[in-house]
Amino acid sequence: MLATDQRFGLDRRIRLPGTFQLESGATLDGVEVGYETYGALDADGGNAILICHALTGNQHVAGVDPKTGRPGWWERMVGPGRPIDPARHFIVATNVLGGCSGSSGPASIDPATGAPFGMTFPVITIRDMVRAQAALLDHLGVVTLAAVVGGSMGGMQALDWAVAYPDRVRAVVAIATAARHSAQNIAYHEVGRQAIMADPNWRGGAYHAGPPPAAGLAVARMAAHITYLSEEGLTAKFGRALQDRSEVSFGFDADFQVESYLRHQGLSFVERFDANSYLYITRATDYFDLAAPHDGRLAAAFAGTKTRFAVISFTSDWLYPTAEARRIVRALNAANARVSFVELDSPHGHDAFLLDTPAMNRVVDGFLRAGE
CATH class of the missing domain: 3.40.50.1820 (Alpha/Beta hydrolase fold, catalytic domain)
Known part of the structure; x- marks a missing residue:
């Protein structure tokens, strides 16, 4: 019971x-x-x-x-x-x-x-x-x-x-x-896990009393999100269109709409998901056979x-x-x-x-x- x-x-x-x-x-x-x-x-x-x-x-x-x-x-x-x-x-x-x-x-x-x-x-x-x-x-x-x-x-x-x-x-x-x-699936997951674990705020997974590894988790989400899309879909939606500007900035802001989109995906994800859970669940799928x-x-x-x-x-x-x-x-x-x-x-x-x-x-x- x-x-x-x-x-x-x-x-x-x-x-x-x-x-x-x-x-x-x-x-x-x-x-x-x-x-x-x-x-x-x-x-x-x-x-x-x-x-x-x-x-x-x-x-x-x-x-x-x-x-x-x-x-x-x-x-x-x-x-x-x-x-x-x-x-x-x-x-x-x-x-x-x-x-x-x-x-x-x-x-x-x-x-x-x-x-x-x-x-x-x-x-x-x-x-x-x-x-x-x-x-x-x-x-x-x-x-x-x-x-x-x-x-x-x-x-x-x-x-x-x-x-x-x-x-x-x-x-x-x-x-x-x-x-x-x-092997390719596992490789993409490992990139995401390493991004999380490289964030100084990860602290070996003991981050719950302080700021979470938001930057690392956002990068992990950005990398993963690319695999959920297709070149055809990305091109149709964004192409090489610029984000809120008429010419490139010659810098590292989000010049392109696709860059801004991925950054948004990463930032919104960290508000609802735990970084350590991301590590554990991706590992579970890697082991699946x-x-x-x-x-x-x-x-x-x-x-x-x-x-x-x-x-x-x-x-x-x-x-x-x-x-x-x-x-x-x-x-x-x-x-x-x-x-x-x-x-x-x-x-x-x-x-x-x-x-x-x-x-x-x-x-x-x-x-x-x-x-x-």
């Missing part, structure tokens, strides 16, 4: 009883999971959908995010009349383990010291995130999921759900994702699965390109799984799954209705 829910505005969180075992062998006591729900669970419990967020997302997929006051990050997909509709579905979304929106992470208080964990928080993995979600669903009385849906790192969690809990998942929608992190426990054979990870899969990629996504999606589909075909695959045309790069993409909504809606 889990502890009673604690409500903080729209925030809900639970505390898992006892000791939570991590994939690394480390343990955590009193793990908290931040979550949000929309809709109601059917009497037969068959309409639950778990939504998994990407690297810097949270549990507030719809409505208003109480931290930022902005709309939920996936209102184009979740809401009345949307493919994932609270009138039809019981929708659950969590903040991942290691995050900074209600779930236990490096900013949480270490009961042994009374201070934030900082870098003493144990390293976590995608599987650890999934296991924490499973414990939350046990608490909510959800035995079987109609679907697990996620994009980017959320897609990794969705795929891992089908591997870790094959009897609990009827369908998976994996969007703009991969079954492992490539579904095939590794199966001698590198991805099909073996899905052996015997009864889950239906929809895999979606975008033409301009070079972070998780269509080749990675096709690798997943080939493995599912080899495992005799039921899988649908579509590559959608979009100029918006990896971020296409977060933007207004009617074709994606039609695919997801049709796939989910086919299983109802």
